[in-house]
Amino acid sequence: MGQTARLGRIAGIPVGVHWSVFVIMLLLVQGLAVVILPGGAPGHAAAVYWAVAVVVAVVFLSALLAHELGHSLVARHYGVRVRAITLWLLGGVSQLDGEAPHARADLLIALAGPVVSLVGAGVFAAAAAVVHALGGGALAVTGLVWLAVVNVLLGVFNLLPGAPLDGGRVLAAVLWWVRGDRASARRAAARAGIALGGVLIAAGFLQVLLTANFRGLWPVLLGWFLVLAARAEAVDTVVRNTLAGVRVGDVMTTPAVCGYTSQSVADFVATVARRHPHRTFPVLDLDGHVAGLVSLTRLGKVPSADRERVRLADVSAPVDPARLLNPATTLVDAAAALPAGGHRLAPVVTEGRLAGIVTHGDVARATELAELGIAPHRDGPAEQDRP
Template identity: 75%
Template sequence: MRQTARLGRIAGIPIGVHWSVFVIMLLLVQGLASVVLPSGARGHATVVYWGVAVVVAALFLAALLAHELAHALVARHYGVRVRAITLWMLGGVSELDGEAPHPRADLLIALAGPVVSLAGAGVFAACAAAASASGAGPLAVTGLAWLAVVNVILGGFNLLPGAPLDGGRVLAAILWWVRRDRASARRTAGRAGMVLGALLIIGGLVEMLLAANLSGLWLTVLGWFVLLAARAETTDVTLRKTLAGVRVGDIMTAPAAYGYTSQSVANFVATVARHHPHRVFPVLDLDGQLVGLVSLTRLAKVPSTDRERTRLGDVTAPVDRTRVLDPAVPLTDAAPAMLAGGHRLAPVVANGRLTGIVTPGDVARATELAELGITPDRGGGDADTSGTTRW
């Protein structure tokens, strides 16, 4: 998941937030300030409720981060590299680079987050009790009690037995230990996640339709996320088994068709775009370095009267927004993101030069060939830029 804002590092792990966090935080603060806190502590000024709500919401965000940090630190203990932690609307994501070495490690990594959340609930409950006993006031007690309840819900919900929830990973770890087959265990956990997601969606719809309660909308959204993520995990397992040993260079389209930053939009459309079936093309500078990508949609926005004098570089999306692949990278590392959508084309670069391109269609074709027992191979794994088409 792409980070909208970087918060810094904890234990060397990059921490960031997705833009959706700001939306959910605003909703949380509004709900706390207008409903939860006034119902538990009457008689305070509106500004006081909003101030306390901001503090409580910030503590909740810290609890989410602690949950994900627990996963990440235990994973790193077992030799799994952690690329980053990103907080978003429905929780957090620890981006792990690799897999646990054995079922016990997988189990402990999965359990770490819920254990921290439940322990956090105990801490907040104890603080609420202490605040009540010391006469700190109902406002503090209400906020701390809310944090305790929410952390119980966070820990308990994550233990439901279905991927991508932590409970699904617990289930996969146990099945891996019993069956001695990691892939089979992950597929079962993925199917369980799809069933769980469907049940959550049905429950949310029933709540909205029969109880006329709009809170069921959140349950429906959550179920939809669980369903899609579980399906993606199941697909990922299949891809890893089917495409084992296949590299990006084996399936890429080469030579690649591309344009230059100094080329006019009219010239590029006439000499390149009209002759190739792609909707997105790499763009290079005069030194042959990849600058970014340009799409037919973006080109169509240039008025026809301006296409002769508009340079391709003026309408190119920068390379930092582009997924760039290495031909030697295993296809299993690139395939899930390509098939999940959002990546219509990925340039393949070797030694600083454009070597080819990979599209979702290339990945789908490679998968279908592998399922037929044929290893995809276009001989591009060691290709250089001599095979690149210039225009």
């Protein structure tokens, strides 16, 4: 799950949001300001409802973050490094760098988030009761009650037995405990997640057809996200199982075709881009360090009349340091470092200098070879997969 925007760090963990959070926040604020708050506390100006709705929605987002921190802190307790936390439509994802040491740890990591949400629901409910007893405003009570209810729903929904929900991870941990096979347990949880998503989609469409109420599109949307995420979990499980022990240096393409920051766009197009069937290329500075990536799309945006004057340094995109791989990096970690879209390429560096590149094509080929029982390895220069 990629981050559309970064929010900062908490306990040293990078925190960000997926674009779907902005959609859900907008809908929540609108629902609170127009329906929930006026219904529970009538008689206020519209501006007041909208202001309180924004505050309540931000507190809700904080509750989602607390849910994920629950997972992350328990994971750290068991020695699992947390790469990042990303909030999205279905709550959030704690990106763990490594595996739980045993099924019990996997189970406790999975349960930590729902427990935090249910405890949070109790805190909000108690706060609502205290505010009401002290004669506080109905607007504050309504907001707190809503937060209590949605945290209960968040905790219960996430316990549904299907990956990538927490309930799917609970299912996988239990099956691992019973069967002793982690990979098989995760595949079963992913299949359960796909089935659960299909049920939500069907139920949503049925609601729309039978009641003519477009609120049924909510479970359709949730089901759709769940199916996509569950399929991604299934692919990740296959990759981790088949590529165990394979390193980036075994499959990287080398020597990598590249350009230089001082090179003109016209010269690069004539001598490199037109001669090689690739869409993206690393760009090196005069010291041989990776300075960025340039794509045919970016080159195409330079007017023909300016291509002699414009240098690759002017049109190349910067490279996130996390995308720079080492030949000793496992291919599983390399797959996680490759972006889902855009350049779809990660440079491989040794002592700061370009040693090769890894693309989604390299990972896919290595996976297919591994499934055939063939250990992927590199025998000299190879034709580069097209990123």
